[in-house]
Each structure stands twice: as C-alpha cells, then as structure tokens.
Amino acid sequence: MKIIALLLFILVNFSYGYTYNKLLLKAQASIFPKIIMLDKKIHDKLIDGEIVYTIVYEKNDYYTALEIGEFMESNYRQNKSKYSYKINLVEFSNFSDETQTTAVYVLNSNKYIKKIAQSATRKGIISFAYDMNNLKQGILFSLMLEKSTVLYLNKENLNTKGIDFVDSLYQIVNFVEKSGS
Numbered sequence: 001m002k003i004i005a006l007l008l009f010i011l012v013n014f015s016y017g018y019t020y021n022k023l024l025l026k027a028q029a030s031i032f033p034k035i036i037m038l039d040k041k042i043h044d045k046l047i048d049g050e051i052v053y054t055i056v057y058e059k060n061d062y063y064t065a066l067e068i069g070e071f072m073e074s075n076y077r078q079n080k081s082k083y084s085y086k087i088n089l090v091e092f093s094n095f096s097d098e099t100q101t102t103a104v105y106v107l108n109s110n111k112y113i114k115k116i117a118q119s120a121t122r123k124g125i126i127s128f129a130y131d132m133n134n135l136k137q138g139i140l141f142s143l144m145l146e147k148s149t150v151l152y153l154n155k156e157n158l159n160t161k162g163i164d165f166v167d168s169l170y171q172i173v174n175f176v177e178k179s180g181s
Contacts, residue, residue, distance in 0.1 A: 020061075020064055020107070020108075020130065021145075023145065024130070024143075024144070024145055025064070025067075025068055025071075025130070026071060027143060027145060027149060028068075028105070028128065028130065028142075028143050029068050029071045029072045029075070030075055031143055031149075031151070032053075032103075032105055032128045032141070032143070033051075033053060033072060033075070033076060033085070035126065035128075035141060035151075035165075035169070036051060036053070036102065036103045036126055037081065038165050038166045038168075038169045039126060039163055039164065039165055040164045040165065040166060041162055041163065041164050042083070042102070044124075044162060045102040045103075045124070045125060045162070046083065046102060047086075047100045047101070047102060049083075049084070050083060050084040050085060050086050051083050051084070051085045051086065051102045051103070052086045052088060052100060052101045052102045052103075053072065053085065053086070053087050053088070053101070053102060053103050053104075053105065054087075054088040054089075054090055054095075054099060054101035054103070054104045054105070055068055055069055055087065055088070055089050055090070055104075055105045055107070056090050056091070056092055056095050056104055056105070056106045056107065056109075056112075056116055057089065057090075057091060057092065057106075057107045058091070058092055058107065058108070058109050058112075059091055061107050061108070062089070062091075064107060065089045065107060066089060068105075069087040069089055072087055073085070073087055088101065092106075092109050092111075092112035092115075092116070093112070095112070095115070095116055095119070096119070097119050097122060097123065099119075101125060102125060102126075103125055103126040103127070103128065104116060104119075104120055104125060104126075104127050104128070105127075105128040105129070105130075106127065106128070106129050106130065106134065106139060107130050108130055108131055108134075113129070113134045113137040113138075113139065114137045114138060116139070117134075117137050117138030117139045117140075117157075118138060120138075120139075120140070120160075121138060121157060121160050123162075124160055124161045124162025124163055125162070125163075126140055126141065126163060127139045127140045127141070128140070128141045128142065128143075129141070129142045130142070132144050132152055132176070135152060135154040135176050136176075138154065138156075138157060139154060139157075140153065140154050140157050140158075140160070140163075141153055141154070141173075150174055151172060151173045151174065152173065152174050152175075152176050153170075153173040153174070153175055153176065154176055154177075155175040155176060155177050156177060158175075
C-alpha cells in the first residue's frame with residue numbers, strides 16, 4: 001500500500017510539472033530584468049527597438065511561466081526605462097536559434113537546458129535559470145535565496161561574445177565554474 005501511495009504521489013507531481021518556490025520566482029522576476037539593463041551592449045540586442053525577454057518552459061509549467069510573465073510586466077510598468085519591454089512565453093521544444101529574444105529565462109527541464117544555453121551563447125544573449133544547477137549546463141545567471149539574496153554568474157561563459165556588463169555587477173555576483181565550485 002505504501003508503494004502504491006508513493007508511486008501515485010510521484011505520478012501526480014510529474015503530471016503537474018516541477019514544484020517552484022513562489023518567493024524565489026518573484027525575486028528572480030524582479031532582479032533578472034534589471035540585470036539585462038546592466039549590459040553595456042543592450043542596444044545591440046533590441047528586437048524592433050524593444051527588450052524581448054523570453055521565458056522558456058515545459059508544457060506542464062505553462063501557468064508558472066504565465067504568472068512570472070504577468071508579474072514582470074506589472075513590475076516593468078512601474079520602472080522608468082528608455083526601452084519598451086515585451087515578454088514572450090516559449091515552450092522548450094519550440095525554442096531555436098531563430099527565436100528572437102534579448103534575454104532568456106529558463107524554468108526547469110530534464111533535457112533542453114543545454115540546448116538553450118548553447119543558443120544563448122551563440123547569439124550573445126543573456127541567459128537566466130530558475131535552478132542554479134543549470135549554470136553547469138552553460139546558463140549565465142541564477143539567483144538563490146539563502147541567508148541573503150545571492151546572484152550567481154557562470155564564470156566559464158563570462159566572456160560570451162556580445163555581452164559586456166558594467167563593472168559594478170562583477171562586484172556583487174558569486175562566480176560559479178562549470179565543475180560546480
């Protein structure tokens with residue numbers, strides 16, 4: 001009976017997608033768009049004169065992606081910026097090098113993270129991940145809530161072509177190497 005209950009629990013969790021920490025999602029959705037603005041070459045990444053922030057998700061995580069997008073849009077309306085802002089939601093399986101985006105934020109996936117990271121590196125766009133472990137796959141940034149808010153930067157992808165951050169950003173990040181150190 002215990003085995004059946006455990007299998008049922010696992011199946012229910014799998015069918016509804018990954019379980020996300022709502023506080024962490026909101027923290028990331030508040031901070032990641034501000035990091036985009038710290039790229040000295042942001043003007044080269046604009047799509048039709050605006051910042052296009054793409055949230056990439058698994059099919060089961062659509063409502064989480066939608067919630068994050070709505071939260072970001074409401075936050076962005078309150079900020080004064082010289083660039084207009086657009087949020088796109090794209091399923092992992094539909095993301096490609098042809099996807100026009102200024103920056104990409106990936107939710108969790110078992111098989112697509114490396115593909116997204118490689119595409120972001122080739123295109124010279126900023127990539128963010130919900131899960132810090134995805135930095136090992138080549139994603140550039142992640143943010144965690146520990147004793148304080150900690151912003152992590154993938155040191156190996158720091159010199160991605162087309163990305164050049166203001167120097168003050170490097171003073172507040174914790175660098176992570178692909179090996180996990």
